[in-house]
Amino acid sequence: MHSFGYRANALLTFALTILALMCAIASFSDNLNHPSPAAQVQVLNINWFQKQPNGNDEVSMTLNISADLQSLFTWNTKQVSMTLNISADLQSLFTWNTKQISLWDGIIPAKENAKFWIHTSNKYRFIDQGSNLRGKEFNLTLHWHVMPKTGKMFANKVVMSGYRLPEEYR
Ligand SMILES: *[C@@H]1O[C@H](CO)[C@@H](O)[C@H](O)[C@H]1NC(C)=O
Ligand SMILES: *[C@@H]1O[C@H](CO)[C@@H](O)[C@H](O)[C@H]1NC(C)=O
Ligand SMILES: *[C@@H]1O[C@H](CO)[C@@H](O)[C@H](O)[C@H]1NC(C)=O
Numbered sequence: 001m002h003s004f005g006y007r008a009n010a011l012l013t014f015a016l017t018i019l020a021l022m023c024a025i026a027s028f029s030d031n032l033n034h035p036s037p038a039a040q041v042q043v044l045n046i047n048w049f050q051k052q053p054n055g056n057d058e059v060s061m062t063l064n065i066s067a068d069l070q071s072l073f074t075w076n077t078k079q080v081s082m083t084l085n086i087s088a089d090l091q092s093l094f095t096w097n098t099k100q101i102s103l104w105d106g107i108i109p110a111k112e113n114a115k116f117w118i119h120t121s122n123k124y125r126f127i128d129q130g131s132n133l134r135g136k137e138f139n140l141t142l143h144w145h146v147m148p149k150t151g152k153m154f155a156n157k158v159v160m161s162g163y164r165l166p167e168e169y170r
Contacts (some may be wrong), residue, residue, distance in 0.1 A: 039142045041069040057133040066117035073111035080108040088138040135167045
């Protein structure tokens with residue numbers, strides 16, 4: 001009467017094999033995942049654009065940030081963080097030791113939240129020290145960092161160009 005024990009053992013072995021195979025497929029599919037994230041930012045309004053008493057130009061704008069980062073999420077993704085940066089071809093911005101200024105950031109905790117649009121004004125102040133921003137072209141870059149549960153973090157971005165500030169203060 002060994003058949004019950006034998007069968008239970010065979011079943012267990014089979015279950016463990018399936019589990020190992022599933023793990024292998026999961027990590028393999030993570031490597032094979034070619035994400036195709038998309039993002040778009042519209043400048044809906046320049047709320048105000050002023051020269052401050054100290055001579056710095058400051059801009060407040062309303063943005064519509066829309067993105068579909070669902071393809072960045074796999075079984076191994078903990079969260080995705082995003083930063084929207086602005087860059088313009090200005091001498092003064094370069095003296096800041098950075099070519100970009102952060103306007104907005106956010107964290108996507110799960111795949112269900114990864115397709116969205118948000119109507120917001122710039123969360124961080126956009127000030128240019130000294131020079132004037134009138135009529136200047138600028139680019140917006142949405143950067144994202146994918147934080148995995150295990151393994152290396154990776155980052156990527158989309159650059160959106162062709163924006164321009166108004167010619168006059170308002
Ligand atoms: C923001 O952009 C998304 C996608 O382009 C669009 O569906 C939505 O209506 C826009 N919202 C506003 C307030 O413009
Ligand atoms: C904006 O993007 C365009 C095209 O990608 C690039 O040629 C230009 O140098 C960028 N300008 C700035 C200020 O980053
Ligand atoms: C965005 O701009 C900030 C400066 O405000 C800079 O520290 C940061 O490195 C930029 N992000 C990226 C990914 O370049």
